[in-house]
Amino acid sequence: MNTDQAYELLTDAGVNEEISIQTVRRWLRERKIKYVGTVPQNAGYILDDTDQALNLLKDAGVSDRIGIQIVRRWLREGKIQNVGNGRSEYLPNETLSKVHLNNDTDHEKIIGQLKVKINTQDELIKGMEQLHKASIDTLIQQRDSLNKEIVNLEHENSDLQKETKKLLKENIEFRNQLLKLTEELYKGNKKEPDKVHVKLPPKMYDYRQKLGLSKTASNKEVFAGYKKLLKVTHPDHGGNASAFHYIKIDYDYFRNSIKE
Template sequence: MNTDQAFDLLREAGVTEDSSIQTVRRWFRERKINYEGKGQRDSGYILDDTDQAFNMLKDAGVTDTIAFQIVRRLLQEGKIQNMGTGNRKFKNQQNETVSKQLIISPSDQDKIIHQLKARIKAQDEHIKAIEHLHKSSITTLIQQRDILNKEITNLENENSELQRETKKLLKENLDLTNELLTLKEELFKGNKREADTTQTVPPPLPKTNDYRQKLGLSKHASDKEVLTRYKKLLKITHPDHGGNATAFHFIKTDYDYFRNSIKLK
């Protein structure tokens, strides 16, 4: 065996490059291999026999199991020229059983083929199971996506309905505010005309029935009902509650007049 063949053998066994270089150098010093000098390790090689290959792997520190597997594979690939007798000695002597184990009988080949087919079949079944699980997962995800899309559509519809209701309420509130402003402007103009007629005589208090008419109440409504209606209007038009300050001022003036008229009774 030359240095190139020895290096390739160690590389096949998974030995690191640094360890392979040191081992090859040691074998060369011990005259267990000769120098080839070509350095073409990637071109392939042929060993003398299985005993030589097995013993050299053992000498390099490779375990029996790995060495046996490597030698058998190299023998099948035609990289070992002869079958050993089990009597070659290198550093660690191996018995004849190792060489005999390298021979694969037809029955063993059939058994190996049967085992390989069984493993392939099991792998195929495993792949089918994974594919089925994958399809089931996709179906479940699609169903969940459809449910989420429906929920989103329902929420969007509810949001649109709420927006319409909000706009409607805002419009009603605006209309009510405008009506109150109109009412207060008319009341303010009437009070101003009465104030201009005389400066010495205080303006007479409006009749009680006038307040009821302004508020849209029956002329027979009680004083308590009138006060309740005024309080509601004051709450609606109060600036702190988003109301109109002018409307609030007019309503507050009427409210004070009406309350004072009750006290004078």
């Protein structure tokens, strides 16, 4: 194929003039075509087979879908000599029969090739279906696991909220008792309320019982219980500021009683 023939084919395929010229020049440098005049233009077939035609069109930027339609037409027009092996399944039956299926042997060969391709595609589809099913099963298991985790977290959050309300109520009662005791001391000692320091005996305030711990729970376990409540009620974590304040007071009393 010479440069003139290549340019005419590209133009016939719908490639614009500028791209056609650039492509012909590149093909000439890559020695895919010969310079005009070395091969007569009326020599009959321009391209050897459909594979060559499809590859050249693809190299020129023509899509596969449009390229196949153009190759079909070039076959009918006698511009291509043979049907290649690469994309023959996309070509019309009448073209194949004229160019490549001249006897029963050719028929059987192509039918065998098509069967092999069909079997390969069936295996591929089967594998994709199995993979898809496995992916769905995995996603369902993950979803069920996440739902269970959400339910558990909701129960835990509900329990913590109940415990927080209980502690808040007890702290309010303790605060009222503390204020009452402060007033009584003030009346007895005639001192300013803010100068009266009240220290409650440890037995008056059962920290372990308030936290729902056993009487034999260690101080470390009590500290851990308070820290957990402080984290839950902290305003920065979406908790209640009043609850956090009273629990913090309770925690400080316990910590001071341990130090003493």
